[in-house]
Amino acid sequence: RYLWRFGLSWACAPTDCNSQGTSADRSLYMGSVLAAASPSPAPAAAGGSQGVQGLASFPPGFTMPPLSSVPPTSGSGQQMADADPPLPNPGTYEECHRKCKEVYPLQMEGVRLVVNKGLSNHFQVSHTVTLSTLGDSGYRFGSTYVGTKQTGPAESFPVMVGDMDNTGSLNTQIIHQLASAVRTKIAIQTQQHKFVNWQCDMEWRGEDFTSAVTLGNPDVLVGSGILVGHYLQSITPALALGGELVYHRRPGEEGAVTSLLGRYTGDNYVATLTLGGAGAHATYYHRANDQLQIGVEFEASTKMQDTTTSLGYQLDVPKANLLFKGTVDSNWVVGATLEKKLLPLPLTLALGAFLNHRKNKFQCGFGVTIG
C-alpha cells in the first residue's frame, strides 16, 4: 500500500523573484509543475530509477519548504566559526535522499503543454494539456495560493495547492505553520470521486533535530490506517542520524517497519544511507562544478527481492539556457531529458526519451511550458 508523502517546495511567484533563479530552484519549480501535472503516473512510470523508501514513495519536486534560510545540505559547518558552534537543523526526513533524486530525468511521453500564469504575488494558476500515447490524455487545472504570514525571505504560510483533472480527480495540499517550530500539512488525493489518499502530518523543528508524525488514510469505520513517525538529529555539523517507524493496521492484520537513516554532508557531496526492514537505500550526490552534478543510487528491496543501481547526471549550461539530465540503470534503462529556454519568448521546450534495452521498449515525448 502506497503512502504518499507530499511536501511543497515553495517556488517564487513569477512576479516575486528573479527569473534567473538557481538551477536547483528552477528544476524544483519545473519538477513541481511536472509533478503537479501528473502525480499519479509519476511513481508508477518511474520504475526502478525513482525508489521506494520503506513504504513511502513521493513524486520529485514536492518537499516541505525549508524553515531556515540555510539549506540542510549545504556544508553545515561552513558558516559557523570555532569551537562549539550550535548544530544546525538537519531538515526533514524525506529531503535526505532528495538531492540525489533531483538529478535524474523524468520519463516523458506524448505531448504536454503547460501554461503558467501568476495572477498576483500570492496566487498562481496553471493549465496543462496532455496528449499521451499510452492513453489518458486530458486537461488539468492547478492553482497555488500562498498566504500572508511571512516567516522567512522566501516562505510564507499558509500554502494551498490544488489541482483538478478533466475526469474530476483532485489533488490538494494545505501547509500551514501553527507556531514558530510546528508545521502541519494535510494532503488529499482522489481518483475521480473516490478518495485514494488522505493524510495529515505534523512536524516539529527543534534547534538541532526534526521530528514528524503522519497519519495516513485513517479510516475509523474500517479500523485501518497508517501511522508514521520520523526523527532526525544532527550529531555533528556534517552528520545527521535518524529513524522512521511505520505502523500500519488493517482489519485482521497490523505490522510495523522501522528504518534507520544516516546522512553525511561534505563540501560538495552528500551521502545518505537508509537501512531497514524494507530494504536498503543508499544515495550519493556530488556537485563536480557549477555545471555538473552527479548522483548515484543503490536500492535493495526485501519485498521485491531485487536491487537496482542507477547513475544520473545533470548538466546545466545557463549561457545556452540548457539543462540536460541523463541516466543509466542496472535494469538496462537509458534515458535523457533536455530542457531549453527559448529566450525572447517565455517558453521552455523539453524533449525526453527513455530506452529499455532489456524489454526493447522506447518512449519519447516533448513538452512546451509557457510562463
Next chain:
Amino acid sequence: MGSVLALSSSPGRQNWPFSTDPPPSHWDRRDGRLPNPGSFHSLHRSCKDVFPQQIEGVKMILNKTLSSFFKVSHTLHLSAVSPSYYRFHVEHLQSDDYSKDKDAPALIGEMDSSGSLNAHALLHLTERVRARTVFQTQQSQFVTWQFETEYRGNDFTAAVTVANPDIIRESVILVAHFLQSVSSGLVVGGELVYHRGRAEEGGILTLAGQYSRPNWVATLNAGKGGAHASYYHRANKQIQVGVEFEASTRTQETTTSFGYQMELPEANMVFRGMINSRCIIGGVLEKRLTPLPATLIMGAFVNHRGDKLQVGLGINVG
C-alpha cells in the same frame, strides 16, 4: 500505382528520382513553345509536398557529402511501435553539375539493418530518353523490381513501365503514361495500367489533367479506379496551402485533406500542418539550429477517432 514507384522510407523529396521542374517553370514560355509537362508522377507532387510526413519515435540522420558526386547518409531510428533500425543510404551522381531543379542521373542505394535493400538507378540515355530501374527487397524477398523508360518530347512526355515481371508465375504489371501540354497552363494526359496474373488480367484507364497559374495548380485524375483531385495554392512567400480529395472504388471510401506549410526563413523554421476527414490532425515543425549544421524536427499526429497519438523527434545533421 504511385506507391509502387516511391522509395519506401524517403522523407525526402530530394530522393524522388524523377523530380521534375516545379510548377513555376511550367509557366515559363520558352520561345513561345509549350513547355515539357514533366513526368506523370509529379502531377500531384506540389500539393503533396505541403503535407507533413508522419514521424514516430526518435530519428537521427547524419548526412555526409564525400565529394561532389558521392553522398552518404546514416539513419538511426528508435521507435516505440515498429522495430528500431539503422539504415545506410548512398547516392552516386552521374554528373557533378547537379542542381535540384533538374533530374539528376544517379545511382541510389539504401540498406537496412534487417537486410532490406532499396536500389534505384536513373540514367539519362540520351537527352530525351531516360531509364529508371528500381529494386526493393524486404529482407531476403524481392518486393518490387521495375523498369521504366521515359521519352521527353518538346511538349509531351511518354513513359512505359514494366513492374514485377515474373516469368515463372506469369504475372506482370505494365503501365503506360502520356502527358501533353495543350496550352501554356493546361496539361492533359492519361495512364493505362494493365496487370496480368495467372488467373486474371485487367486494365484500368485513368485520365489526368492539370491547370497551372502563377499562384496555384489544380490537378485531377479520374478513372475507373477512383478519382484524385488536388489543389495547391501559394498565398505568399511564406504560406502555401494544399487541398486534396481522394476517392477509391476498390476500398469504397473517400478522404479529403487540408494541409498548409508556413516558412519563416528569418527564424529558420518550417511548419507543416494538416487536417483530414478521417479526423487525423498532425503538425511537424522543422527548425535549423543555425550555428550547428543541424535541423531539429518535432511532430505529432493525433487520430481523434481512434484516440491515438504518435509523437516523433528527429535530428538531421549535415
